[in-house]
Amino acid sequence: MARYAMVIDTTKCVGCQDCVIACETENNVPEGYCRDWITTATSGKFPTVQLEIRSERCNHCSEPPCVTSCPTGASHIHDVGGVVLVNHDECIGCKACLASCPYDARFIHPDGYADKCTFCIHRVEKGEDPACVSVCPTHCMHFGDLDDPESEVSKLLKERKYHTNLPEAGTGPNIYYLI
Amino acid sequence: MLELTTTRHNELIDPFFHAWGWEIPVYLFLGGLVAGMMIISGYFLFSGRYKETDCSCYYLPRLSFIFLSLGMLALFLDLEHKQYVWRLYTTFRVTSPMSWGSWILILVYPVLIANMLLRLPETTKQKIPLLKKISDKMNSSHNLIRNIGVINMFLGAMLGMYTGILLSSLGARPLWSTSILWLLFLMSGLSGAAAFVHLIAKNVYERELLAKADNGFLIIELFVIMLMIIGLVVSTQVHKEAAMLLLSGRYAAVFWVFVIFIGILIPLLLQLLAVNHKIHHTPLAPILVITGGIILRFVIVYAGEYSHWFIVK
Numbered sequence A: 001m002a003r004y005a006m007v008i009d010t011t012k013c014v015g016c017q018d019c020v021i022a023c024e025t026e027n028n029v030p031e032g033y034c035r036d037w038i039t040t041a042t043s044g045k046f047p048t049v050q051l052e053i054r055s056e057r058c059n060h061c062s063e064p065p066c067v068t069s070c071p072t073g074a075s076h077i078h079d080v081g082g083v084v085l086v087n088h089d090e091c092i093g094c095k096a097c098l099a100s101c102p103y104d105a106r107f108i109h110p111d112g113y114a115d116k117c118t119f120c121i122h123r124v125e126k127g128e129d130p131a132c133v134s135v136c137p138t139h140c141m142h143f144g145d146l147d148d149p150e151s152e153v154s155k156l157l158k159e160r161k162y163h164t165n166l167p168e169a170g171t172g173p174n175i176y177y178l179i
Numbered sequence B: 001m002l003e004l005t006t007t008r009h010n011e012l013i014d015p016f017f018h019a020w021g022w023e024i025p026v027y028l029f030l031g032g033l034v035a036g037m038m039i040i041s042g043y044f045l046f047s048g049r050y051k052e053t054d055c056s057c058y059y060l061p062r063l064s065f066i067f068l069s070l071g072m073l074a075l076f077l078d079l080e081h082k083q084y085v086w087r088l089y090t091t092f093r094v095t096s097p098m099s100w101g102s103w104i105l106i107l108v109y110p111v112l113i114a115n116m117l118l119r120l121p122e123t124t125k126q127k128i129p130l131l132k133k134i135s136d137k138m139n140s141s142h143n144l145i146r147n148i149g150v151i152n153m154f155l156g157a158m159l160g161m162y163t164g165i166l167l168s169s170l171g172a173r174p175l176w177s178t179s180i181l182w183l184l185f186l187m188s189g190l191s192g193a194a195a196f197v198h199l200i201a202k203n204v205y206e207r208e209l210l211a212k213a214d215n216g217f218l219i220i221e222l223f224v225i226m227l228m229i230i231g232l233v234v235s236t237q238v239h240k241e242a243a244m245l246l247l248s249g250r251y252a253a254v255f256w257v258f259v260i261f262i263g264i265l266i267p268l269l270l271q272l273l274a275v276n277h278k279i280h281h282t283p284l285a286p287i288l289v290i291t292g293g294i295i296l297r298f299v300i301v302y303a304g305e306y307s308h309w310f311i312v313k
């Protein structure tokens, strides 16, 4: 069993939005929508403030509430890598999954179904990296299998400090931010 | 201090989550109202009041049928991928309250029909003799009628609870993640239904009984709202902020004026005076209760959608 994850080095990310454009191009994301985005977090008290720039998307949670709340099974965990996906022709567009995602990672595609990041599973299954990872000019994004101790992502998480977003929501997010 | 800015700009999601419009509060209100009406008419069947010719248990099922269908229409209108609606009924997802709800609704219809068959309009009896035969047969068994009453009460309670559980299962919205929401919606459904029957009942005894019952439901509802808010305020920061949306924030004016004062306190006062024969029964009180019930659903749905874990500026 594989457990796909993304590890993003926030000390290298400059918020250039290449990942956003790459995703929109690769996945034909309709104009005005995005499956990934840039969040800028400023914390602390002036003048000692800290800035973190993050490329965010669906966290492909290990305990995904979007899957448990879906009444039709359209939202599901893929057999490979624990990736959370939506079967478009099973989705009724009830928006329960949108309401259950604490990250607001989903949206309704203009064709009516729930949509979000797929970890570019169509590329990953061919042995390629997700589009966003493959274009990052600062090489701050890494994709791989956490169940493989020799994978780049496993090693990075062993060597570096990191955080996830909203671990307190209890969904088990699989996007890790190196700090 | 933490300040977040995002480049995300998805429709229905940003700047704050607002995926559910008027359809869901209307669906939840009508579902709750029908739940209350089923419990009341079920109780009248069970307790033998059905022997009275003007018992409301004979026309409530017909009205419930119409209200439930309108509620389901509202739900259908909210779906974004309408052509696949049938997918709801090709599977049962035990973890999804919405799946439970769609199957409960399917069970409710035959029970309402069974209830309607007990008292058929004369024209229907003449036109469809088979229905008359079934109706006569049903009416000959006191036990069967009592059992229909029990099933009505049971399914009505399930339906009323489900309308609250649907929201409280969505932990991503702090205002909804309170395990008491099912009780609030069940009580509000019961008080709305009691008010509605009070408003339309032909039988004076029923009107008096339901005004008294409604006072009880309103007091419990007020108590449940209080417990819900206390539960949120003593929880995490995000839950506290969610409660503040109702107490002093964005939705406070509507909550205090329309839900608490106009929807609960004023009708409670009017009905207490009426049942103690200080004033005459007035249709104003039940109308206010019903209005408050509708607005409660809107406030809870909208404020819940607005409540969030992240503070995005």
Ligand code: SF4
Binding pocket: A057, A058, A059, A060, A061, A064, A065, A066, A067, A084, A100, A101, A102, A103, A104, A105, A106, A116, A171
């Ligand atoms: S981030 Fe949201 S959409 Fe993605 S798996 Fe987690 S709960 Fe589901």
Ligand code: SF4
Binding pocket: A069, A070, A071, A072, A073, A074, A075, A086, A090, A091, A092, A093, A094, A095, A096, A097, A098, A113, A114
């Ligand atoms: S919108 Fe689609 S994927 Fe989301 S819960 Fe409803 S049916 Fe499932």
